[in-house]
Amino acid sequence: MLLGRADEVATIDALLAAARTGRSGTLIVRGEAGIGKTALLDHAARAATGFRVLRGTGIESETELPFAGLHLLFTGALEQLDRLPPVQARALRAALGLGEPAAGDRFLVGLAVLTLLSELAGDGPLLCLVDDAHWLDPGSAEALLFAARRLEAEGVVVILAAQEEDFPAPGLPELRLDGLDETAAGELLDQHASDLPHHLRDRIRREARGNLLALRELPQVWRDGRSVRLDQAFVDQIAELPERTRTLLLVAAADDSGDQQVVLAAGGRLGCSARDLEPAERRRLLRPADGGPEFRHPLIRAAAYRAAPLHRRIAAHQALAETYAERDNVCARAWHLAAAADGPDERVAAELERAAELDRGLGGYASVAAAYERAAELSPDTGERGRRLIAAAEAAADAGRPERAEASAHQAELHRTDPEAQGRIALLRARLAEERNRPMAAHRILLESGDARMLFWAVESAWAAGDLAAAELAAERAPDGAPARALALAATGLNHTRPGGVAEGVTAVRELLAGGAADPIRTGLRTAWWYLLLGDHARAHELACTIERSCRERGAIGLLPHALALLARTEAHLGRRHEAVACGTEGLRIAEDTGQEAAVGPLAAVLAWAAAVAGDRGRCTGLIAPARTPEHGHGAVRARAALPLLELGLGRHEAVLALLPDILACPNRMDFRSAFPDLIEAAARLGRTEAVEEPLYRYTEWAERIGQPWAEAVALRCRALLASDVEAERHYRDAVALHREGNGRPFERARTELLYGEWLRRERRPSEARPLLRSALEVFEPIGARPWTDRASAELRAAGESAGPVAGDVRTRLTAQELQVVRLAAGGLSNRDIGAQLFLSPRTVGYHLYKAYPKLGVSSRNELARLELAAEGS
Template structure:
């Protein structure tokens, strides 16, 4: 079949297929207006897929509210292989398709879809074609795009055809434009060879090169292409189809309407529903011969999506109601309950509580399968059918929550506002307050969010103390993020005033909220002990409370207990991976990366942050992206990668400028100051640290942690007076925190500021002793470097060299180039020739290669590694293939003998 004027597009598709046959994967979106030739190019791909197994699916407009309908259609030929997937993924996919109860994490379902496609590709290269992607239900689209962004070395080609409404960040796309005049003329001549010159020129002019218009306009009864006024192209094409439907027998027109309003392409359902309307199966014949319908494989499909639209649009309101009733009447199995509820809802003309209740039940089932967008739509429709105002408001509130969970915050706000106007039930209003507060905070309306939450809690304090407490905890958290001491104190005081009991299970949260208020008020002696108590209790928290464990990990970071924080974060990540909680995983990875950074495990921090950023990008957690990039900026600063550091930090600061979360910007500001300090730009470093400590960050932990850097910059500039404030700040915190590493760093700062040699030496020696009990090698190396410099200036070169060698070794292992160069310079000045250190094997690997290699060294299989890292087993194999030569090994068993940092 010739596709006139699409040589470039066909070549790109052919290259994608050849790549898949060669073992590499790829995805592509064909994007353009209706009729532009997207489906024809998918057909070309199917015809060209010699040696490949094809899977084909499509988005159906009437199925857009049914969660995972499109994904089920695409993967139906592979369902017998679900049992081969890792257990959490198998459960998730079975739940998505209504075969079991699923974890409420739609991205785990995306990983399961990737694994299932990879499983099929084990038999040979795979071609997946998805037409009308803009009409896929949101859950299916998210799952397939999640998988598409992770394709690498599986031998899979994934092609989408979509209009502009299909949002797919991170997936390559090819936009289809109208055919050029030569190709348009050739196509018109092929399909309608006998047109007169005038008509031909008019069609060529008005079609805009749209292939479907070139084919359909000449077929319109009455030659509408002679009309004087041009019509918008999609409408013109649709009207051409409507005119062709009008000449079919009445029974065939009815059959087309039933097929158009059905949402599954089930031939048996369509025929039985048509039978209820007095039309028998023979009516399919004229529609099929006219090219409107195909019954291949026992399923009904339309020749073009606009044919379905035209069949539904030309029917009268009464005709559509009758068809929906007929379809509801034949969908009598339990597994068809959701479809039946939607058809009943479409057939009713007024309020109807039983149908509204059925839709609410359908929404519940959708949420169990992580179909939040579908749940929102079902609940919104249920609310419209609900007779009572209070019950209508409740369903609208539930719909708003589901819409927010699906990421549709603007629509969630509209629904929430409607619900508020309808009802006055305190519990419903409180539920709405939590949602409205969340939306307002995400939009940057911080004060409005705070007031909404406080008012909502006050409204239900006498009716639902736990519900009120949860709203106040949200208020505390929001105020903490934006570093508002007064707001944290107000929320915490109200929380403490609620008559909570042990049965509410919130005692630890209440203590933490009070401690957060104390911390922002500067009362560290009262703030840190409750933090330490919660950290000590973290190990006893039962599984299933992962979010609480992550919150406690953050408190460990504030109290300086990085070792326990690291263990808690790892535990939380293991739970997220095991239970498929992908939505929570980026937060756990963020706190892990921060603790790795604090502990000087910079390579680990970048590895964690790289994986976390990729996942957060996929699932739209923009705050987490900024979080990871601020950590990566810190590591770039330590390693002297100036361009990377500035780019990452400035991007984070710009993000926070529109989303006022002070905690995230702290690391970015610190990174820029540390970069200047490491490069010897002491004045710039001091100015940045001083400005950050005076700004919104002044109440947070970051000014405490960068105070030693601030002090060093001031001393280097000969301005010890400007170190007094930072010293007092760190001294107060270190005394309350009581960690050996903090004591060591405090003595280092005092040594730098000492006015006499004896005083300085006493502090240097105490710093070294305290470091022996601490696990922060980078801070220990900085102390050794500064002490070595002091000893060299005191002409105690032998002692100096001992500390400088130790510092150099640590800096080289950390990749901290500016600091290592300073240590080398000091060693040379102390009279020692410095040889270049041994090559760092792990530094030659990408972050993902390092992750894969470390896991492989423990003996786990590629399939197990893939499940942990949200990759396919073939991608894992590809990373190992690339890593082995870099490491100088040929087998997995050799990995265990390597030092991989």
């Protein structure tokens, strides 16, 4: 038992016990240097009997080398790479420098790490330990955290030790270490300082403040007759070593690649040999390790480097650069040359640029940014410095580091004023603003660039922010016939900014669609949303399926949340609420894990709609609350548009109508168009039809212009609610016929049938009402629309028919994750293929199937086919 760490040890032991039963777990251990993080990792390794153990350490000198941390961690496990899906295997091989460059989505390596961890746990539980995780290179850290968040049923435990707040890992469990209490500190000193007088032991305890390393090391400092800080004590100990030993320690501290041969070869260039390590080993500054002696603590490594004068550090880096040149390691050579440079040097800057492009092939975008930043610092020519800074900014943006990208872009502006460079900087800044969900900031950046090619995106950003006047002003700068003008017409027209504008808006959207889509994903996403503006859900869904499938096949995890938001929206429109929730839930999880704020709004909007349909007030309002921001995008507005549907379903008609002023005042009125029928129904219930004349006019005009039968049917339903009896029946009858002709928007069709059935029952025509009410119930119940199911059931009973339960939809029994897994399994995919598509490990896929089978009343994959659950395109 570690002194004073009983609770912490129990936490780790519980994780190990759960892994023995197949459950996975992750823990971030935080605390200052020397507080005992490594001791806890050592305990975990000792306690992990029956586990395969992987252990790695973040190295400060390697924080800019792409995937250096993963390389050290998985060195003994590379035989499993052949078992990964091909796309993942290529990405991880490239990242580890074992294959051809495979640049792509930066999160694909994380998915490969997840699958590899699952494979390594195939013969028993796996323990993965990483010390000094705050020194991991960004690519390795991101990949490990991505994998850790998706561990469920693999029997894998991941424990990462890091200093305080230097290693952000939101959403993962943390264990914070404070100093040992007085009792534990005293017991430890009894073990390590029993020969010292009590007054010295008391002084050491006060100075150590519970720091485990200090309690162990300071007694020897006092024995040596000194009283200094712990880090200075290490400096002093190293200073007492022979010169060649100090030199070899310096080389190891400057590199510490884990390869003893590299250190010895570089040391040999400076007149050192392996025997020169012996004095450091005797003083316990080094400890034995598989690859050769290693520093016993990071503070010792830091002291070995800090204690050396500048000229000796330069010599160490030059020796390492020459050693790596012999091994054809371009990246390591470039970084050591850069560390040895004492001023601008174009030759070294060019070497770093070459290393950056090699890093790009590995998918290490953070390393690309770092290499270009350092290359810029070493560039004697101002123009070259600016060019490299732009490249650094773009790579930092690709790496998901917006602050670093902004800083490099700002510096680049000072060195490059030519139009081409300024245009790249403007596009980059606009992109960063969009990703932070700040569309008007992006609009201003694009407009101020003065580049006519950016006017289309400037209009799009202003529309997303709801500033239609800004969209129009931007479009006026574009020549006649330019797409920017059509986009502005679409924005202003569909938002009813002027009489007759809807017709212009619809025409403009069709004109934009006629222009085609060059990029199957990025432009395709925009095209699919335009189809939704025209109410063409079938075309939008077809395109959404293609885009989502392409994202999964390419491992484009960064774009997948946007594709899932689109797919979820179309699934919802087509009446597949459970599928919409599954897509939205997956997308929201990925968006939050990867920091993609712009995707959160559209995903929350679909999930808020699904919660509103189910009458789940807590879930719906919880999703809507974050959308109340001053500069919201389309998605945030759509999330709020679910509130009228929620209140209507719960029978709170006054609450629905109270939302009308805010809805009409919203610049992006079209985002609330789906709520207009809810407002009209609530007003009709309250007898306040005059309040909804404007929403009725707007919805009807749009429905007539887009020419979709389902939309015209909803418009007729709204007219029926406000009409006299004779006109109401005609409108209802025509609406039902249009719904069945177009076969679109089943939920809206069921609402129309419910209202018509209610009207017929009140007119004492129950036999005509019953088929309509039964048809509505058959839509409401399977999708989990509880308030609407209750209402239709009550009406059916009042019409003289017992409303027995409709044959239940098996999808209601599954969680969102289980539904996705089951649908793909029903389509014939293996656990490995399903995991690759859903960014889960194969073992987690198997776990979800194991839980789903009893809920569905099946016992094998073969039986799933009869349930008609297969995903489209599987």
